[in-house]
Amino acid sequence: MIPTPDLSHLSRDDYDQVYEPAEDTFLLLDALEEDAESLKRSKPTICLEIGSGSGCVTSFIGNILGPSVLYICTDINPHACQCSRWTGKQNKVDIHVVNGSLATPFKHRLARKIDIIVFNPPYVPTSEEEASGAQSSQDIDGAWAGGRDGMQITNTLLNCIEKLLSPCGRFYLVALKQNDVPGIIRRMHEAYCLKGEVVHQRRAGREHLFVIRFAREQ
């Protein structure tokens, strides 16, 4: 058992501004824990979490893989960036945090160099205006407002993933049933020859959540 990261330093005030770990977060942790051994064996050097929020997920990965990996987090919400940094510190994981959108600040320098990419995105279907508004306001609404099919933000990233992943790299994505999981897998295969697999799924209340893992075809 890998312990769930210590989040006792975060308060209600923080969670008014930053996404509080929930069922989707824990489903992702379960999927990563199941892959712990094979992740270790793949000897990663760079791990990037997009939309790290509280920093819970990267701290968890840091506990699995130890200090010989560079842990990078991005989030559009500046308060989430601070929380990710604190959570790293609290859990003795050295996290490098950048206030930015998706992986864009790294796309030039880390092309085909990232070994692990993780994204629990804003996946709730909303109007496009709502999603765009949340993206520019950089606040807590950006944690869930996903636009058309809940895929507006995720789709932008999906088009860059192949360029970022190292030869043996993996990408873990959280998705909702309404996001059309089989469609996502099919599109990534057709457009980029990336093989996607549902590694975990769970019904949580009204939400049916999935974790998809993508890798190059060997």
Added chain:
Amino acid sequence: MVRLITHNLLACHAKDCNTNNFPLAFKDVQLEIREAEFNPEFLRGFLPKLEWTALVDTAKQLGDTSLPVEQPEMLDDEFLKNLHHVLLEIHVEEGSMTCPNCGHVYPILNGIPNMLLAEHEIG
């Protein structure tokens, strides 16, 4: 908390800015030195991912001249310790980073680099 290891991975990503957009130039920086745990295994593994000249030049601008101009073949302890210090112990707390190509300025606030672009600047 922008450290030189992160700085070495960041490039300008403004619309149509694709060449000569790296390394970003530090300006008006406030530095803090904080000790970090020395991990030679990590450093050895990370070395191939670095842009060496950019790292050496940036360190120099921040007042650290401990790194050789060419990456050495023999990674002895003294070299690795210097590299460790440059990459992980020099923290840029405040200041900004400017793109050498288009001049876009990325501020550093409370130790976190702000790489967000406005809607019309996104490529």
